[in-house]
Amino acid sequence: MATRQLAPGRMPWRGLFVSSISTQCGSSSDLFDVSALLRLGGAKAALDYLDSRQGRDGFLDSSTLARLLLDCGRSSALAEGRRVHEYVVRSRFVRDAFLGNHLVHMYLKCQSFDEAERVFQSAACESFDVATWTAVIVARAGLGKWKLVFGQLDEMDRRGIPPDRVMIKTLFTACTKLGALEEGKLIQDRLAGTQLELDIGVLNLTINMYVKCGCLDGAVQTFARMKRRDVVSWTVMIGAYSQDGKFSLSIQLFREMLLEGTAPNSVTFVSILSGCEAPSLLEQGRQIHALVVESSLESHVVVANSLLGMYSRCRSWEDSRSLFDRMSIRNSVSWSTIIMAYEEFTGVTRTTGIFREYSMAWLSCSIHWYWNSTFF
Known part of the structure; x- marks a missing residue:
């Protein structure tokens, strides 16, 4: 696990400064040394310094130990976290609940669940x-x-x-x-x-x-x-009915949501449109489309793609083509949907007609994206 490095060119004077303070102030400056090294070099640098003190760890306070544990958890430095744990065990804070909480969180963030369990189950800490x-x-x-x-x-x-x-x-x-x-x-x-x-x-x-x-x-x-219900509550249930093939219940719930004054969002429209998949439901699909426009969500590419899919399943090529031509943003789903719709409605082979027009535009966009991402 890589540790943070001290800024090049700045290490010497910082080291001399820390050394000078330590010589003049004794153990109180040891905390300053640890804090400085923790800030500049991470937990490993601070622990290496502590190890060099040859067992003089009695000066450590719970706040410094907690900061060491936090750094180990953030960087998933399990080996260093275990070293800090050893200092906690040797310290007068071994039964400190504050440090016990930090130890458990450190081990969990380092994905060492067994060690987190042992700390949590031990009698070393009175409460969590x-x-x-x-x-x-x-x-x-x-x-x-x-x-x-x-x-x-x-x-x-x-x-x-x-x-x-x-x-x-x-x-x-x-x-x-x-x-x-x-x-x-x-x-x-x-x-x-x-x-x-x-x-x-x-x-x-x-x-x-x-x-x-x-x-x-x-x-x-x-x-x-x-x-009380919000848009998430309604949307989850609308989507559940749509996925279960109960579009009439999905529409009924959608209407109830509107009557209660809850405005649908993009996910709501995608959820209800997924259940609109038969020519007999085309008119209802168009009504939903009108609400999409009223909600200023027709330019949302995911919603627009859902509308394209709905028109395709309802076998309305004119609506599909009209919507596709108005789309200011298109992605691979947009192109795939309109191409498959065209083939299904017309039976034209993949080498003629509108497929060539769309596939060439799609290829042009793909080349443009590749060129920009590769060379710029």
């Missing part, structure tokens, strides 16, 4: 703050150690430490990523009667977890219990 409990729980959830996660939540209950919003939101995110539906349900049950039960951010993540885990009923039930 909520941020440390959260970090350990999240690490365990990420590794799929759900038994330990729920055991730790039980321990927090016994100690009277309530889980905070960050912890619960991160746990739902982990459940979504790992497809841990049952664990997500258990976490939701734990929120009953708490302030977080009706937290809109937590509920949005809960709905998303149900959707991504394939439990649409759970998402619907959670959405129905919400006393």
Whole structure:
């Protein structure tokens, strides 16, 4: 692991200055030396200096040790972090909760989960703050150690430490990523009667977890219990119905959102357009397009591409071509969509007609991009 180097040409006078101060002021200047080296050369330089003091580490205070641990965590310097841990063990702050929190976070940031667990489980530190409990729980959830996660939540209950919003939101995110539906349900049950039960951010993540885990009923039930909804809440449910092939319910929900006065965003439009995929739905697609224009989002390339895809699935070549010609920004998705649409509607081979026009323009743009990125 590379460490930060001192600025060339500046090291000599800084070294002489630090040495001069150390000689005149004794141990109080040792802290100055460590701080200066930490700032200029990182934890390794500071630790090398400490090692050179031949065991004279009694002058270290908890703030300096914490700064060393923070630097090791930021740079993922596990070897140096272990060296700082040794200084903590030898110091009078071995049972200091402040340093215990920093030790756990350092090991977690260095991806050394076993060592973080040992520090967390040891009796060396009397207590940990909520941020440390959260970090350990999240690490365990990420590794799929759900038994330990729920055991730790039980321990927090016994100690009277309530889980905070960050912890619960991160746990739902982990459940979504790992497809841990049952664990997500258990976490939701734990929120009953708490302030977080009706937290809109937590509920949005809960709905998303149900959707991504394939439990649409759970998402619907959670959405129905919400006393307040934002654009994220509506968008997740609209997208869920669209993906499940229930476009009529998606449209119904979209209308309810508009009636409640919630303005759709680009993700909302992309979500609802994904379910508009049959010629019989063309008129509804055009109505959504009108709302896109009203929302000043037609120039948003992702939304425009979704509209192109919708017109292609609804087999409206005229609408596809008209929209494509108006697009001020086009990417590979735009070109691919219009080319495939043209071939499907006309049956013209790939060597004639509009395909040649678009493919040559696409090739020209690609060459232009390659030339600029390579030579400039």
